[in-house]
Amino acid sequence: MDALLSAFVACGLAEIGDRSQLLVILLCMRFPGRQGRVLAAAGLAALVSTGIGAAGGAVVHDMVPFRALSLMAALALLSAGIGSLARPKTPKLTVSPRLGAFAGSLAVLLAAGIGDKTQFLTFALSARSASPVLAAIGATLGVLAAAVPAAMLGRRFVHVVPLRAVRIGIGVVLILAGLGFGLDALRLI
Structure with a gap:
């Protein structure tokens, strides 16, 4: 259960104001009235991306000592926190109208999700907890x-939500969590 909740919180926070979230907005504008299909594609893309990360974490779990896995989780959280402090580049959207809302969104969001901080967070949290399925589910839900x-x-999302302030707050929270994980792994606290 620890993997589910920690992946949900960490990945959910890391995604706010991130490129993937901005892509969802752009895709919904590109395909008006098809938000359900865009969200279904976002869910499937997230499941594939986090599933790959979680599977990698499961492989590493038995090969690396727990303290090193905790340090890796700390680095993932620190990296996500620092990434949240940086202003994301506005993504450019090139989707062929012939692909449709679901397939076009899936292709764009899969490309954006591979190698993203969410995938790294899922990898690290899955490796630390030995629950890859729960980590992938939690990250996808996040x-x-x-x-x-x-x-x-x-x-309207960018006008309603003060993204700069939210990203700074989330960045600080993720950095503090990463420092906590790191200090605990080094047995300094």
Whole structure:
């Protein structure tokens, strides 16, 4: 259960104001009235991306000592926190209208999700907890928790949510969590 909750919180926070969330907004604007299909594609893309990360974490779990895995989780949280402090580049959206809302969104979001901080967080948390399925489910739900309001509000999302302040707050929280994990792994606290 620890893997589910920690992946949900960490990935949900890391996604707020991230490129993937902005892509969901752009895709919903590109395919008006098809927010459900865009969200379904976002969920599947997140499941594939986090599933790959969780599977990698499961492989590493038995090969690396627990303290090193905790340090890796600390680095993932620190990296996500620092990434949240940086302003994301506005993504460019090139989707062929012939692909449709679901397939086009899936292709774009899969490309954005591979190698993303969410995948790294899922990898690290899965490796630390030895629960890859729960880590992948939690991370996917976290990504969707950030995507749903973006899809429902569309362009208004960036006007309603003070993204700069939210990203700074989330960055600080993730950095503090990463420092806590790191100090605990080094047995300094």
